Amino acid sequence: MEYGEHLYNRLGYVGKHEYILQKLRELGRLLICSRKTTPLKTINDHIRPANFMHVVQAVKHVAGYDRETQTYKCLSLALKIGHSLSKIAMLVESQANVQNDYSAAKDVRTFRRVYDAKWNELISAASLRTLQESKWNAPQLLPFTKDVQTLHSYLDVQQKHIQSKLSTETSPETWTQLAKVTLTQVILFNRRRAGEVSKMPLSAYLSQNPSDPQEDVNAALSDLEKKLSAF
Structure with a gap:
């Protein structure tokens, strides 16, 4: 909860709420797994140097580590959990210093030294290797121009139909x-992910430049691009 509060104080605007929830869910999954497979019961147990190998075991289990192939099912989960544990260790150390609890x-600090020395070897290296290998074998599929034109025409027809429908009812x-x-039209025009476009404020959409593009720019555009820029 204190880690969530830290993230909220640092990234508390609405656009980051889902990111904060994701981080807490990741730690929740780790905690559930740890309670089933290791003696660890709390998040504080995970940042004690004597429990380091139990933490490694739990992280590998929750990220779907395969001993035979030395690969992970959840490629980035182990990396994300490791980053969160490192951050929590820093927060706990800061809190202990403020409270003059120098023993804690x-x-x-000992846990962090062990983490810095062993985490990459035991967790991160295999995660990054799996992530890189998955990119090697992933073909990059590009849409045909005809498909983009078909989608744009369909959306244009749907937009006019719905607007006509709204004018009567x-x-x-x-x-x-x-x-x-x-x-969908904005995503198609900007060629961005849905999450980026959905967070765009209405003011940015309304402040579009209505002026005609310069002639030299227009000459370099295809008919489809001219139509899209008019949108």
Whole structure:
């Protein structure tokens, strides 16, 4: 909970709430796994130097480590949990120093030294290797221009149909359909992930430059790109 409070104080704006929830869910999964497979019961147990190998065991288990192939099912989970544990250790050490609990601070410093010396060897190296190998074998699929044109034409027809429908009868369902079509058009135009576009404020959308593009820029655009830029 204190780690969540730290993240909220540092990244507390609405756009980062899901990120904070994700970090806490990752630690929750680790804690559940640790209680089933190791003697560790609390997060504080995970940052004690004597428990380091139990922590390694639990992280490997929750990330789906395969001993035979030395690969992980959840490629980045082990890396993310390791980063969170390192941050928690720093927070606990700071709190112990503020409270003049130098014995606890020394214990956490020892854990951090062990972490720095062994974590990459036992966890990170295999995770990064698995992540890199998965990228080698992942083909990059690019859409055909004809497919993009077909999608854009379909969205254009749907937009006009829904707007016509709204002019005669309004309903929450119709507004939702229009919002989805508009969001898809913006994603298609910017070629960005849905999460990035969905966080764009309305002010940015409304402050678009209505002026015509310069002639030399226009000459370099295809008919499809000209139509998209008009959007």
